[in-house]
Amino acid sequence: MGTSDIPGPQVRTTAGVVRGLVDQQLGIRTWRGVPFGASTGGDNRFRAPRRPRHWRGVRDATNFGPVAPQPTYSWTDRVIGSENCLHLDIVRPDTDEELPVVVYLHGGSFIMGSSHEPMLRGYQFATAVNCVYVSVNFRLGALGYLDLRSLGEDCVANPALRDQLLALQWVQANIAQFGGDPGQVTLMGESAGGAAVATLMAVPAAEGLFHRAIVQSPPMTMVHSRAQATLWARELVYQMALPRQTTLKDLRAEHPHDLVRAGQSMMWRGRELQHLNTTYAPTVDGTLLLDHPLKVFDAGQQLQVPMLVGTNSDETSFSKFFYMRTSARSRAALRLLTAFDPEEASFVLSAYDGALDRAQFADLLADALFWAPSVRLATDHNPLAPTWMYRFDYAPAALRWLGLGAMHSLELSVIFGDPGASRTSGLSRFGGMEGMAELTDEMQHHWGRFIHHGCPGAEWPAYRPPTDTAPARATMVFDSPSHVEFDPKARKRRAWVDYDMTEWGNGRPELLAELGLLISAELGR
Structure with missing residues (x-):
């Protein structure tokens, strides 16, 4: 903690008590690395997220949680992050006022990014706008945005989308304890995060979890069709040098960083980007996301919340x-x-x-x-x-x-x-x-x-x-x-x-x- 930081108030969440910090110089309270889901590793890989395990005592929430596994785009093939990545960060003005809530979904081409990138920490934004700002970590790349059902049914098509839903459910259950109004939640995102916001507007299960939407530069054409899902699942197995009969169990036994490297390899070595065939994106799965979001909007079946959109x-x-x-x-x-x-x-x-x-x-x-x-x-x-x-x-x-x-x-x-x-x-x-x-x-x-x-x-x-x-x-x-x-x-x-x-x-x-x-x-x- 810096010289202007003092221990913050303790807040009881549905999983346990967290203690953040107060930055007197910035005039904010912040809680970092607060779990909203359990680890997504091991048997939980490619499956729907689960609620976090309860803890006893007071959990320190002064440090950011680990980012989702992702490449670094350095001269090496180094991968960073952990599958225990379902955390969020909360910032609010250092007051006791009940405030509207902003839940932010980061961009990064569905491959990179985190809740606590310096640009997205929201310290100045929360005080200028006078809101409770919640920035969310979720699964990325091959671990979050690939539909692997062609390899077996023991998985979900949209792990990252389900992570985001779980985070919104956590906000509804817990944000009042941080001084946020759960009846005034704005879902906001840019680039891949903007596409996630518009996609969630097309998900019936998101009804009532947010009440306004800010959609910045959403690449909506990237939402995957069945053809793309099948193509990229097959390609991941090939890049992992595994046999064609590979199962989800086999992929769960692999190191997550190896899956990220294989995912990057199949993205750059193929020539699919020239056909606007992006490697990662939400998938129309017929269960959670019933149709392409643009088709849902065209049919008038999206969530009817005020929307601010632009590029x-x-x-x-x-x-x-x-x-x-x-x-x-x-x-x-x-x-x-x-x-x-x-x-x-x-x-x-x-x-x-x-x-x-x-x-x-x-x-x-x-x-x-x-x-x-x-x-x-x-x-x-x-x-x-x-x-x-x-x-x-x-x-x-x-x-x-x-x-x-x-x-x-x-x-x-x-x-x-x-x-x-x-x-x-x-x-x-x-x-x-x-x-x-x-x-x-x-x-x-x-x-x-x-x-x-x-x-x-x-x-x-x-x-x-x-x-x-x-x-x-x-x-x-x-x-x-x-x-x-x-x-x-x-x-x-x-x-x-x-x-x-x-x-x-x-x-x-x-x-x-x-x-x-x-x-x-x-x-x-």
Whole structure:
């Protein structure tokens, strides 16, 4: 503990008493590494999570718990983390006031990340917004986001999704003891965490566990189809150098770090990313997640809670440097679009002028992964529950000069009010950060209003279809200064209307046949 830290209040949870700490300098109380589930190792691997074991006495909650097993992306193949990873961290202002609750699900491409990354610890956010902030650890990669039912039925298709549900159930049972209001829970996440929030909105079992949703840059097209689940389960066994008859029992006997390494190997050595076939994601399993979240939203069967959703203007600006030749860019764009919907792919591509130049290619990739699915979420949700949409355009001068702009996850440093924790924090020494402090105040005002009242500030209009008296699709553009745009990029939005982004593999009949799924897919039409 630092010099400003003193022992925090003891709080009784359903599993036992925890003692955190008070940071007098920051004006917060925090409890770290609080278990909401038992270890997921050994016989519990690939199974639904269980509640934590009870403990006697007072559990020290001043240190963060272990992260989920994950790669480090270093020059070695080192893996960090433990399967005893179902912990959460709680931060609140150092007051006795009952406050609304934010449950945060971290991003990291379903592969990496933790509840206590420096950016996501929420110290400044909790005090600025005046909330109880809960950040959640859950299983990742091959241990959390692979459907292995093709190897045996003694598992669940969505371990990580079930971890997140268990955490929400823990919040309902325990958060009042920390001064949180269990009737005012906002579920919030970015990137893979944003996709998790939108996915949980499509899960009937999540009814009543949260009451508002903040969905930031969700890659909703990544949700796995049956074809992807079968492909990646088979590939994991191959990368582990195990026989084709391998069972779940065999995989449970392997070291978790070896499974992570094999998972990374199958992700990078294959060529599936060029078909937008990501290795890890939630799976439509027919039991917990009954259908693709975008289909659930389209049918109006999602949880009817207020939703705030948006993306950054330059989510995948790094892709400008992928291909040297214009023809290669255009072929790559058509290939990734065709993997989902071969009939509509050319029409979408034409809205981006063939994605021949670098900017159009990056724009297409960003829209395919993030913006177009977010527009669809907002369009389908607003008839049922209040909906607001944003676009984050702000970028330091150095990123604009590099041609990267408001890249993926850049908004986190503004929303969490901690630019020093950002991966791009080093850019601040080059200057060009004017307006960032004011933008932090502005965004935290809107996020705070939504968390407390279910709607952002009055200057942010709801996302609605056009009427006789009001224009359509209001989008708050966060920049210096911010402003509202109506139906931004209308031509490109219309190009995506009939494109099916819910069933990966439709444009890969040769792969479906190889996996034995082509006949069953045709019978299901």
